[in-house]
Amino acid sequence: MPEDKPARRKRPTIADVAKRAGVAPAIVSRALSPERRPVSREKRERVLKAAAELGYNQNPLARGLATNSLDMVAVIVNHITDLSDLDLFDPLLEAIQALGKQAVIIRVGNTEKIEDFLRNSAAFHVHAALVFSDFADAEGVRTLFHSDNVLMLNGRFDAKSAYITIDEAAGIREAVTRALERGAKTGALVTGRQTSLIEQARIQAYRDICAGAGLDLVQELQGDYSYASGLALARSIDGASLPDAIFCTSDAMAMGMMDGLRARDLLPPRDYRLYGFDAVVNANFNAFDISSIGFDRAELIHGISMFLKDPAGYRDHPEVHELRTRFVERSTG
Amino acid sequence: MPEDKPARRKRPTIADVAKRAGVAPAIVSRALSPERRPVSREKRERVLKAAAELGYNQNPLARGLATNSLDMVAVIVNHITDLSDLDLFDPLLEAIQALGKQAVIIRVGNTEKIEDFLRNSAAFHVHAALVFSDFADAEGVRTLFHSDNVLMLNGRFDAKSAYITIDEAAGIREAVTRALERGAKTGALVTGRQTSLIEQARIQAYRDICAGAGLDLVQELQGDYSYASGLALARSIDGASLPDAIFCTSDAMAMGMMDGLRARDLLPPRDYRLYGFDAVVNANFNAFDISSIGFDRAELIHGISMFLKDPAGYRDHPEVHELRTRFVERSTG
C-alpha cells in the first residue's frame, strides 16, 4: 500500500483565513463567532469573504478543547424502545439537527459501568442531555456529563434540573369518564414496569380516578409494556366475569390483550371496552384500532427544542414544562 | 446567580498523572494507550496506579484534536425508519457501545445542505460511518466524513468501500417456491421506494424468479413501504380475479394489504397467500402473523462489529460481506 491515505488535503485553519484577510487570527475567531463580538464591520466582511473563498470550516474538536463543550446532544434511553415509538424519535432527531446539533444515542439498558465508559467518551462533553431512561436521576446525569444542561423527561427531576412532565391524569380522566358513559361498572388495569416514576404516576392516577368516579377496579395485572406480556396476561382475565373495561398502560399490551381475548372470541367493544396508552400509530392498524391516551408529540418536541436552544432561559417558559394527555377515541372504547 | 457553575472540579490531566508517577507525560500517554507501545513494565504499573488514584480520565477532545479522530460511529439513515425496525436498531446500538464507541445518528432524509451542516460538526471526525440511507453513495460519504472507514449497507458501494450486501434472491426463491407448492399460479407484487438499489434488486429478483418458476406476475403496484400505502393499494386488487399470491416488499405494506382485503372479507391463506418482507417482529402480532422474508439480524450486527473493530482487516473476512435472506414461515402463506 503505497499511499492509502493520500494526505487528505489539509483543511484551512483560522490562521489561513487570517492571512488571506490580512488580519489577526483572533479577529477571525471573533468575526466567525455566532455571538456578537467587537469587530469592525469592514474587517468582518473581509474575514467572511476570505473564509468563503478558502472554504473554511471550523474544527469542532479544537473549539471543544478550548471551550470544553461539543455541539452534540446526548439522548439517554434504556433500550431504544423507550422512545415508545418512531413517531417521537424521528422528529426528535430532526429537531436536534435543525439546531445544528447531532444526537448521540446512549443506551443504558444493560450496560454496567456506564459511567466509566462515558467518562472516556466524547459524549461526556455534550452540550446537553435529554433523559428518557428511568434508570437515571438528575444528579447522576449531571455528574455523568460535563454539563448542567440536563432535561429530565422521565419524571426524575430535582430542583436544579429542567424537566418536562406529562399530566397523565387528564387523559385518564377522560378515558374513565368515557367508559362510565358507555355503561362500564367494573375495570381491570394492566400495568408495565413499576420502577418507572411515570408508570407509578399512571397507575396511581387510574386508581384514584376510578375510585373517585365509581368505576370498580376489580383486577390489576402486571406486564412489561410488551405485546407478549399483554397476550400472556389475557389468560388471567376471567371470561365469566369479564371486566367491562380493560385499561392498559401501553398500546402494545393492549394489542396483546386484544389478541389474547380474541382467541376466546371476546371482542371489543362488543364484549368489553379496551383502552391503551401512548396513542402510537401502530395502534391505528385496522386490526387493532385501539382507543388510547396520549399527548401531542409535537408539543414535546417543541419543548425540547426550546430547551436546547437556550437551556438557561428555559425556566422562564413554564408553559412547556408540562404536557397534557388526552383521550384518543378509536373503535375499542 | 452568584455561582451557577461552582467551578466544576478540574479533572486531572495526563500531566498530573505523570507528576504523581514520576515520569514524563509521554510515558503516561503510552502506558494508557490501548495499543501496545514501548513502556517499561515497571513504569506502566506506576502510571496505572497513579491514574487510578487520581481518578484520571482521558479527554477525548484533546486526543481527537491530536489524532484527528473521535471514538464515535456515525449511523446514517434517511428517516429513522430506514432501520426497518427496532429489532435491528437496539442491538446495533448495543454492539457499538460494547466496542466503547458511541453512535451519532445522522438523518439525511430531508436535510438539505447536509454537507455544510456536517463539516462544522464534530460528527465530521467520527471513527467510522455506517450508511443505511440510500441517498448516500460511497464517494460522497467519504468526502463527507473525515474518515475512510465507511461501511455501505445500502448497496451503493464502490471498489474502495467496505460493504455488506443482502442476497435478496435466496429468500424470495424460497417464498415463490412455497407459493407454487401451495398451488399458486398468479401473483401480484407490491413494491416500495424504487430509488433504493436494494429495492430495485428485490423487485428484479421477484420478476426473474417468478418468470423462471412459472408463476405469472399479473400485477405490480407501487407503494412506499408503509402500512398506509398497503392499505390504499388493496383497493387496486381486483376481487374477482384475486391473485393467488401477493408479495410485498415490506411487512408493513403486507399488513396494510391484509387489512384492506380483510375489509372485503378476503383472508389469507384461505383466499390468497400473502408474503411480506423484513420479517419484523411486529408481523408476529396474532392479528397479522404474516409469512415473510428476512435475514438474521444477528449476522448483520456481527459483520458490522467486525468492521468497527478493525476496518482495515475487514476485507479479509469475505464471509461477512454478504447475508442470505431466508423464508420465514408464518400463517399467511
Added chain:
DNA sequence: CTGTTAGCGCCTTCAC
C-alpha cells in the same frame, strides 16, 4: 525504552 519538544486549531485574556 525514555523524555523533550512541537504542534493539533481554537478561544481568551490582556495589553495596546
Added chain:
DNA sequence: GTGAAGGCGCTAACAG
C-alpha cells in the same frame, strides 16, 4: 477595535 501570547490536553516526532 485590535493583535500577540498563552493555554485547552494529548500525541507524534525526535533525540537521547
